[in-house]
Amino acid sequence: MAANTNTLSLRSVLEKDKLNCLNFLDWFGNLRIVFKQERKLYVIEKSLPDEPSANASRADKDAYKKHLDDMVDVGCLMPATMNPELQKQHEDMVAYYMIEQLKELYQGQERQERKPSRTSCP
Template sequence: MSSSNHNTFSPRSVLEKEKLNGSNFLEWYRNPRIVLRQEKRDYVLEKVLPKKYRSNAPQSEKNAWDKHSNDVVDVTCLMLATMNSDLQKQYENVASPIEMITSLKAMFQEQARTERYQMVKSLVECKLPKDDPVSPHVIKMMGYIDNLGKLDCPISQELATDIILRVTVVELRSVHHEL
């Protein structure tokens, strides 16, 4: 990638795809982190804005604080802009992205846990129907594995292969024994 292409690359279009609506927190949260990492402002999701500098502080300290303060405002607004209107109203007076994320995680963690649980359950209970071809069964299992990754519960390629082989081989043996 040339330097001119690199400078014009902006993943912000990702943020327009899906607003936080109450049922998609994990997917939504991934997108601002990607954008902020590319913009080198992801630190505001973890680093609290320190107390304002003293009047006699060195200029470098003042500049660093001003940059951090501006980034907090920009990121807060970016996050609000990517929420549906009900959530915007609920969070419009929250002062920092850290507070917003902490609150959202608390609000949606049970929902995310339930969704992950259901996906894992579907994966491990996935059975190859008698007389059905193996390929659609494997594709279905791969879909469950991909969805777990989207739910911040990624399964390594090696483990995914082991799970698919184990379930598929067990099912094939079961079908073979019936014959």
């Protein structure tokens, strides 16, 4: 059986510009597009739920395993699209908390981008 060649990968948009302290909004927008297309956007929007109990339904256990697997995929891709300094700062974080910290660091960037600034990045 032939491999499915009808799949569309948008990951190449993440290769254009690695995240640095000046382009968070563009990077985050592209990241959301890629993860939406890959059906993994939920990984950066919701933290990993508690592990289901031993007597939980198969569906609950499968959903948890899928979230865990997708979290690993996303957590590897995100640092690969960052500059080396940001990679080091976030290397031990899972995807959800990585995004939350980056949002906190760069939440005011949109307003700053409208006005030229001579200050260095945090």
